Amino acid sequence: MGKRINRQSVVTLLGVLLVYAIVQGSILMDILPPFVALTLIQVCIFIILSTSLNLINGITGQFSIGHAGFMAIGAYMAAIVVVKFQGPLMLALLAGALVSALAGFLIGLPTLRLKGDYLAIATLGFGEIVRIIFLNMEYVGGASGFSVPKTITWTWAFWLMVISVIIIRNFIYSTHGRACISIRENEIAADVMGINTTKYKIMAFTIGAFFAGLAGGIYANYLYIIQPLTFSFLKSFDILVMVVLGGLGSLTGSILGAVVMTVVSAALSGWPEWRLVITAILLIVMMIFRPKGLLGTKEFSLSFLGKKGEKNASSKD
Amino acid sequence: MPLLRIEKLSKSFGGLKAVSNLNIEINEGELIGLIGPNGAGKTTAFNLLTGVYEQTEGKILFQDKDMRGLKPYHVTQRGMARTFQNIRLFSDLSVIDNVKIAYHQRSSYGIFSAFLRLPSYYAGEEEMQRKAMELLKIFNLDHKAEEIAKNLPYGEQRRLEIARALGTEPKLLLLDEPAAGMNPQETHDLMNLIRWIREKFKLTILLIEHDMSLVMGVCERIYVLDYGMIIAQGAPDEIKSNPKVIEAYLGEEVV
Numbered sequence: 001m002g003k004r005i006n007r008q009s010v011v012t013l014l015g016v017l018l019v020y021a022i023v024q025g026s027i028l029m030d031i032l033p034p035f036v037a038l039t040l041i042q043v044c045i046f047i048i049l050s051t052s053l054n055l056i057n058g059i060t061g062q063f064s065i066g067h068a069g070f071m072a073i074g075a076y077m078a079a080i081v082v083v084k085f086q087g088p089l090m091l092a093l094l095a096g097a098l099v100s101a102l103a104g105f106l107i108g109l110p111t112l113r114l115k116g117d118y119l120a121i122a123t124l125g126f127g128e129i130v131r132i133i134f135l136n137m138e139y140v141g142g143a144s145g146f147s148v149p150k151t152i153t154w155t156w157a158f159w160l161m162v163i164s165v166i167i168i169r170n171f172i173y174s175t176h177g178r179a180c181i182s183i184r185e186n187e188i189a190a191d192v193m194g195i196n197t198t199k200y201k202i203m204a205f206t207i208g209a210f211f212a213g214l215a216g217g218i219y220a221n222y223l224y225i226i227q228p229l230t231f232s233f234l235k236s237f238d239i240l241v242m243v244v245l246g247g248l249g250s251l252t253g254s255i256l257g258a259v260v261m262t263v264v265s266a267a268l269s270g271w272p273e274w275r276l277v278i279t280a281i282l283l284i285v286m287m288i289f290r291p292k293g294l295l296g297t298k299e300f301s302l303s304f305l306g307k308k309g310e311k312n313a314s315s316k317d
Numbered sequence: 318m319p320l321l322r323i324e325k326l327s328k329s330f331g332g333l334k335a336v337s338n339l340n341i342e343i344n345e346g347e348l349i350g351l352i353g354p355n356g357a358g359k360t361t362a363f364n365l366l367t368g369v370y371e372q373t374e375g376k377i378l379f380q381d382k383d384m385r386g387l388k389p390y391h392v393t394q395r396g397m398a399r400t401f402q403n404i405r406l407f408s409d410l411s412v413i414d415n416v417k418i419a420y421h422q423r424s425s426y427g428i429f430s431a432f433l434r435l436p437s438y439y440a441g442e443e444e445m446q447r448k449a450m451e452l453l454k455i456f457n458l459d460h461k462a463e464e465i466a467k468n469l470p471y472g473e474q475r476r477l478e479i480a481r482a483l484g485t486e487p488k489l490l491l492l493d494e495p496a497a498g499m500n501p502q503e504t505h506d507l508m509n510l511i512r513w514i515r516e517k518f519k520l521t522i523l524l525i526e527h528d529m530s531l532v533m534g535v536c537e538r539i540y541v542l543d544y545g546m547i548i549a550q551g552a553p554d555e556i557k558s559n560p561k562v563i564e565a566y567l568g569e570e571v572v
Contacts, residue, residue, distance in 0.1 A: 171428065171431055174426075174430075174438060175417065176424075181407070182410075185407035191390050192369075193390075194419070
């Protein structure tokens with residue numbers, strides 16, 4: 001505990017810098033095919049989405065499948081700030097995330113009293129309602145979509161992703177994160193141990209919605225156009241699949257899941273009719289051989305590199 | 318003034334009166350037993366006390382404050398902690414994390430300190446780690462701090478559950494059949510442990526138990542519950558010879 005900076009975090013930081021530098025370097029030298037660049041930014045967006053959904057589904061154990069709804073709110077809000085009010089990008093992203101968090105809070109208040117399947121259905125319904133509202137809003141272009149200038153670069157997407165993951169990780173490995181985990185483990189016991197379970201469910205939901213909104217904002221400011229159809233429940237399922245594939249409750253698992261799924265669907269973009277088939281097969285194989293996901297609830301760690309500072313492990317896992 | 322006063326407490330589930338007209342008084346520092354045959358309403362009484370159920374009628378006064386309508390986490394924050402008849406640990410978490418969760422309600426830093434890892438985060442986490450380790454040491458579980466709770470042997474899981482309840486720093490500890498599933502030796506050790514934690518933490522304890530040797534051995538006063546009603550109360554010796562109690566446990570004598 002005493003040592004705040006250990007070898008493992010230094011190695012992780014170097015790895016992150018290296019990934020950034022390699023990609024940024026190839027962009028500057030103009031050797032990165034645009035398709036690869038697009039995929040890389042999508043990976044960043046999906047990592048934010050999957051880690052934030054994991055906070056709700058994996059860490060707190062509340063089965064939500066309305067993440068695309070929050071993403072849509074963030075995307076449209078950020079787009080409105082940029083297009084209608086000529087606001088700066090940073091402000092637009094923040095506004096998108098905050099409005100999405102507010103929506104998460106308001107939706108969480110009534111729906112988090114529901115459990116299991118009922119919560120899943122309610123959140124699914126929420127996602128669809130959001131999409132249909134945007135579909136019928138002429139102010140944001142309705143079904144034909146809303147054009148937004150492309151201002152997001154690799155640097156923006158990458159560092160926003162890194163910051164999001166760090167904040168979510170810091171939350172999980174704090175006493176507040178443990179409170180959320182205790183709800184997943186045994187809600188009655190958590191309650192009796194003095195944990196305000198409703199408060200922490202709503203907190204997890206709100207934080208998850210905040211980052212989903214941020215991811216939506218990044219998406220809107222990268223893809224030139226956003227359409228309500230993009231945020232259908234299929235998008236929510238894509239994110240859910242990443243979380244389950246990586247392992248519910250594992251943050252590194254969610255990152256891995258997002259990378260694998262995004263790369264696989266990019267690789268299959270030439271055969272769109274096969275994409276869903278392959279995804280389904282991947283999931284079935286997964287459920288047979290690794291029912292708890294690639295990493296289960298464990299975290300991938302570089303602990304074999306570290307000699308000191310390993311006491312930190314107590315607050316992990 | 319008694320620490321806990323229960324007045325005319327009743328709970329109905331539809332037409333069934335699980336607990337009716339319950340009157341219990343517990344003074345500070347006492348060790349009280351609540352016994353009764355299966356289905357007598359003992360656990361219901363505990364659930365009423367801890368806010369899991371809300372009473373149909375009657376009053377629960379803890380430190381002279383009415384507890385009606387409080388949520389379980391509120392009750393715990395007021396200083397009442399419990400264990401469960403069927404162990405409810407956070408079974409996939411480590412032993413120390415189980416205890417740290419109990420300390421959560423007294424945690425000193427907010428979520429923004431957590432997000433940004435401000436100095437108060439480190440200070441708060443270090444304090445929790447230290448307190449949790451101290452508590453585990455008392456229960457002789459410190460060498461297993463990093464083990465996953467469900468991998469502990471049964472007796473140690475029971476001990477951990479008591480340790481975790483003490484992590485909430487209660488004044489009144491409610492133990493729901495702490496000796497369930499224990500062998501005589503373990504039960505004997507548990508008796509000593511219960512006596513000892515009462516001294517060490519200056520606790521008042523109310524325990525539900527089936528194991529007569531444990532109840533008779535440690536409790537100063539005993540309440541006997543049958544069909545949701547108190548049928549007898551008093552010192553262990555009085556209870557042992559009370560004909561109503563014998564009748565409740567063994568059935569009526571055939572004349």
